[in-house]
Amino acid sequence: MPSSAKNPANTVILHELEKLDNESRTKGYGEQRFSPYRKAIISIKEHPDPITNAKDAIKLKGVGAKIAEKIEQILKELSNDRSNSLPSTSNPNPATSSLSSMSLNAYPKDVVSWLQELNLSQYIPAFEEAGYDNLLVCEPLPNIEMNDAFTKFREQIKCYSNSPSTLRQGLEIIQSTHTDFFSAQQKSEFMRLKGEFLWKLGQGEEANQCYSTSIQTSDTWYHSWLSWGKMCDHQFGETKDLQWAEHAISCYLQAARGTEKSRSYLARALYLLDNDDENERLMRAFEKGLEGLPLWIWVVHIPFLIRSFKRAEGAFIRTLHKVSTYFPQGVYFPLRTFYKTISPDASMLVLRKPATINEDDMEVVQPANAAAASNAASSASANTAVSSPAPGLSPPNPSASPAKEAIQGAASASNVNPNALPGTNPTGVAPNAPSSTGAQNAAAAMTAAPPMLPAIPKIRQPANFYVEDLLKNVQTKSQSLLFDLENLANEIVTNLAPTSEEILHTHLQWCITQVYSLNSSIHSLPDNIKNRLKDIAQFNVIPVENKNYLATKQKYGREMETDFGGEVPLESIIPLLKKWILRLEEVIDKLPKKIPLKDLSPFLAEFQPSSVEIPGQYFNDNEPSADLHVRLDRIISPVHVFNGKRIIQMRGTNGKIYHFMIETDYSNTGSFVNGSQERAQRLFRGINKWISNHRETRRRNIYFHIPNTISLSPTTRLVQIPDVEHFSLDTPYKKYCLQLGQKDTYSPQDYYRAKVAQKDTLEGRLNAYHHISVSIPDEMFKKYTESLFPSPNHFFAFRKQSASQLAVHSLLSYILGVKNALPENLSFFKSTGSLLQNNFFPLVNEDGKIDCDEPTPFRLSRNMSSFLGNLMVDGTLSASMTSTSLCLIHHKEVLRNQLSLYLRDELVASRFSEPEVTSDKKTEIEWRKKVISCVEPNVDRMMEKLNSTISSSSDKSGSSASSRISKLLENAQQARVYVQNNASWQPWI
Numbered sequence: 001m002p003s004s005a006k007n008p009a010n011t012v013i014l015h016e017l018e019k020l021d022n023e024s025r026t027k028g029y030g031e032q033r034f035s036p037y038r039k040a041i042i043s044i045k046e047h048p049d050p051i052t053n054a055k056d057a058i059k060l061k062g063v064g065a066k067i068a069e070k071i072e073q074i075l076k077e078l079s080n081d082r083s084n085s086l087p088s089t090s091n092p093n094p095a096t097s098s099l100s101s102m103s104l105n106a107y108p109k110d111v112v113s114w115l116q117e118l119n120l121s122q123y124i125p126a127f128e129e130a131g132y133d134n135l136l137v138c139e140p141l142p143n144i145e146m147n148d149a150f151t152k153f154r155e156q157i158k159c160y161s162n163s164p165s166t167l168r169q170g171l172e173i174i175q176s177t178h179t180d181f182f183s184a185q186q187k188s189e190f191m192r193l194k195g196e197f198l199w200k201l202g203q204g205e206e207a208n209q210c211y212s213t214s215i216q217t218s219d220t221w222y223h224s225w226l227s228w229g230k231m232c233d234h235q236f237g238e239t240k241d242l243q244w245a246e247h248a249i250s251c252y253l254q255a256a257r258g259t260e261k262s263r264s265y266l267a268r269a270l271y272l273l274d275n276d277d278e279n280e281r282l283m284r285a286f287e288k289g290l291e292g293l294p295l296w297i298w299v300v301h302i303p304f305l306i307r308s309f310k311r312a313e314g315a316f317i318r319t320l321h322k323v324s325t326y327f328p329q330g331v332y333f334p335l336r337t338f339y340k341t342i343s344p345d346a347s348m349l350v351l352r353k354p355a356t357i358n359e360d361d362m363e364v365v366q367p368a369n370a371a372a373a374s375n376a377a378s379s380a381s382a383n384t385a386v387s388s389p390a391p392g393l394s395p396p397n398p399s400a401s402p403a404k405e406a407i408q409g410a411a412s413a414s415n416v417n418p419n420a421l422p423g424t425n426p427t428g429v430a431p432n433a434p435s436s437t438g439a440q441n442a443a444a445a446m447t448a449a450p451p452m453l454p455a456i457p458k459i460r461q462p463a464n465f466y467v468e469d470l471l472k473n474v475q476t477k478s479q480s481l482l483f484d485l486e487n488l489a490n491e492i493v494t495n496l497a498p499t500s501e502e503i504l505h506t507h508l509q510w511c512i513t514q515v516y517s518l519n520s521s522i523h524s525l526p527d528n529i530k531n532r533l534k535d536i537a538q539f540n541v542i543p544v545e546n547k548n549y550l551a552t553k554q555k556y557g558r559e560m561e562t563d564f565g566g567e568v569p570l571e572s573i574i575p576l577l578k579k580w581i582l583r584l585e586e587v588i589d590k591l592p593k594k595i596p597l598k599d600l601s602p603f604l605a606e607f608q609p610s611s612v613e614i615p616g617q618y619f620n621d622n623e624p625s626a627d628l629h630v631r632l633d634r635i636i637s638p639v640h641v642f643n644g645k646r647i648i649q650m651r652g653t654n655g656k657i658y659h660f661m662i663e664t665d666y667s668n669t670g671s672f673v674n675g676s677q678e679r680a681q682r683l684f685r686g687i688n689k690w691i692s693n694h695r696e697t698r699r700r701n702i703y704f705h706i707p708n709t710i711s712l713s714p715t716t717r718l719v720q721i722p723d724v725e726h727f728s729l730d731t732p733y734k735k736y737c738l739q740l741g742q743k744d745t746y747s748p749q750d751y752y753r754a755k756v757a758q759k760d761t762l763e764g765r766l767n768a769y770h771h772i773s774v775s776i777p778d779e780m781f782k783k784y785t786e787s788l789f790p791s792p793n794h795f796f797a798f799r800k801q802s803a804s805q806l807a808v809h810s811l812l813s814y815i816l817g818v819k820n821a822l823p824e825n826l827s828f829f830k831s832t833g834s835l836l837q838n839n840f841f842p843l844v845n846e847d848g849k850i851d852c853d854e855p856t857p858f859r860l861s862r863n864m865s866s867f868l869g870n871l872m873v874d875g876t877l878s879a880s881m882t883s884t885s886l887c888l889i890h891h892k893e894v895l896r897n898q899l900s901l902y903l904r905d906e907l908v909a910s911r912f913s914e915p916e917v918t919s920d921k922k923t924e925i926e927w928r929k930k931v932i933s934c935v936e937p938n939v940d941r942m943m944e945k946l947n948s949t950i951s952s953s954s955d956k957s958g959s960s961a962s963s964r965i966s967k968l969l970e971n972a973q974q975a976r977v978y979v980q981n982n983a984s985w986q987p988w989i
Helices: 008-027 038-046 054-058 065-085 109-118 129-136 146-158 164-176 184-200 204-217 222-239 242-255 266-275 281-290 295-311 314-326 328-342 370-381 403-412 436-447 463-477 479-495 500-516 527-537 549-564 570-589 676-693 695-699 731-739 747-758 762-775 780-786 792-816 862-890 892-910 921-948 961-973
Strands: 632-642 645-652 657-664 709-713 716-721 726-728 826-829 835-837
Touching: 008 038, 008 065, 054 065, 146 164, 146 184, 164 184, 184 204, 184 222, 204 222, 222 242, 222 266, 242 266, 242 281, 266 281, 266 295, 266 892, 266 921, 281 314, 295 314, 295 328, 295 463, 295 676, 295 892, 314 328, 314 463, 328 463, 328 479, 328 709, 463 479, 479 709, 479 716, 500 527, 500 549, 500 570, 527 549, 549 570, 676 695, 676 709, 676 792, 676 862, 676 892, 695 862, 726 731, 731 780, 747 762, 780 792, 780 862, 792 835, 792 862, 792 921, 862 892, 862 921, 862 961, 892 921
Parallel strands: none
Antiparallel strands: 632 645, 645 657, 657 716, 709 716, 726 826, 826 835
């Protein structure tokens, strides 16, 4: 295999010298064959700069006068070949085609002329030097192979697709390229590119014909399916014709069988279903496209599938049945949480018998073996094509051509009748019959089906019916495994819960935070705070099964009933809350920070399952493999306690320790049930994958820490954290108050709130802020974190990693409108520098709009600025935010699809609950339209914020992406900006 040079410009020279080296060795005599080219080849291979003439070559080790002369001859021959093979562009614009001599002086003259002829500056803004190195790989080489020639032409064609003025020239190159020697997939790619050029030129019918031809050439080239789906999706957005939405969904589902990029458009297919009509045309098209789709794709969408129980959508219920059969540990915990929400008193292991339904109302589902059916579908799909479309820009339904026909038709399948497809040409090319091998595989998959899945009723049933049905199906296949999973979840929920004092302290802290967040114009307690105080007085916030529930109620019950049982004015509630918080903190501080596991749960101390996996291994968008997953060896003692939360340590079979924080919510707010945190984390994982693959973010080692969150019940969830040792942003302040002997840590908030109530102006807020800042040093957080590390090098590494994490965190906070950046909600982990914010997701108000009225774009207050310093703020933080912004802009089309699906699910879960299963179709359609009408404005606003972080080509201000990010950072650090927040934000920290 030919070697590759360190500098791509030297690759041709390297290849030619290797040929001469082989010839000289062949002509040699005896066993010791000498070649004068070996040292020269090694020197050229490692030389970082391009060799442009003999003078450059003779400077290298092992290159003499004769070899330098041969290199000069090679360069001349290469120059002649390039000038004869390069396509010419007519009437180049000298103003836009002139390239900087500083970026091209390191390249040969013929390469410079070629790059100038391509006129790159028209359509690639800020094209860097590395971009030219990438294009040099596409240069014509002597004796070029077909794959290299295909790559060369494709890259040259793509250079013409970004500017409207060069589309015609790119189309001419495609039409003049001979594709006889290319493979079927390469021919399909050329037709796809031709379709894209025609579509951008406004020739929709011709583009539609090209996509159809591309699929006929190779229907396993999933890029064609994706491009066709985008065109259909665009047409649906303009015409609102559901037929286009049907075709787009079918194309997206076909594309999802291919690359990771294609699978990212599955979110768009799911979102399009909300445009369905009374006849469920889109749902039927979606159900057709599901056949042959790999089941593991749906593992990351399990929460979405579970919510389909409320709408009784048969396609998703059947899909979830299949997923639960092959990935029971990925389904069980979310299913358990949902079932405990709708049936709190039901047992998970002894389910009651479902309601009896007549056989006439049942739709029997006989699915094929998932793995075999998927393989058979792919095999049959590779030998099936679609018919040509007719004029009128109405493409055939792509779902009718691939795997579904092979699976349903099995061995008897033949050509699909093109007349039966909407918009097809009767005289067009009919689909080919699937090969005998694919049909036999499909037939074998059908005959080798597992036992029948439970029947899906045609009459809509309550959600608990489908959940119980699914649980029974899973239990019959993995009874011992689910028994261990249930015991593990039940022990954690029951025996590792916080004490009654810790629960009361958490609720009282929530109340005082809400009071400090009220505007100065409000003089009475809102209803949500009143209701919470009544629940605290009646001890409704503590579960009855808590171990010390009775003792705590007897100890504090009467006093709390006296303080919070009646109507309490706003002026008197803060002293009462502070009194109880300080009293409970004295009790909590005496509790041990490390508790032996056997004292809390003897069962977990001896728990050694054989097949239970470490939770959180089904969140990545990759095919899960149970054989490669880490299994649970045992749970290690002790259990750590931090701010009333237990932290358990699970040791895996690989010897690694996994830390999980147990979070509880007994406030009945539904935050755990809605799954807002898990839904946002699924969105961030997709963004994190883009960050890891993007050039600028990858070379800066930018990575956004996303904890795995596993819901065990409506009130308890596990959050995987990097390490036990971590601290919040307000921890140094509390330590500082203890050093001064001050127990009341809320006194600055009291002073600030009182001054703002007297004079709620910018001047009054600044005066109160400066008065508080005198007593709280701005280097408090920096000195605290510096004391945790043994050397300045460790501290610098922690600051740098924290700045990188804070960059992604701040940018996403600004774009999504995430609030709640309170000091107690921001946690830093000592071992990794990772940043974790509780409830990091946007809040939706009653009107369905994102509630993001904070004046600051993100939190970068005085202590955080001092901790990072100017070096990190203007360096690592600014550069990382700019790189991340460019990465998101690069994926803005997919990002918009992901945001639409995320906000749609968030609105459904938190604001607009699904209509009852007994509702008619019109009610359901109106509900969907209402949801969509709220999603689109929110997504538009988020994308507008993202676009504002980087200058566009039409921006005449000349501001770059870095300057716009710098303005955001400057705005976030101004005292006159963040003092406009309420007292709970604590701008002085």
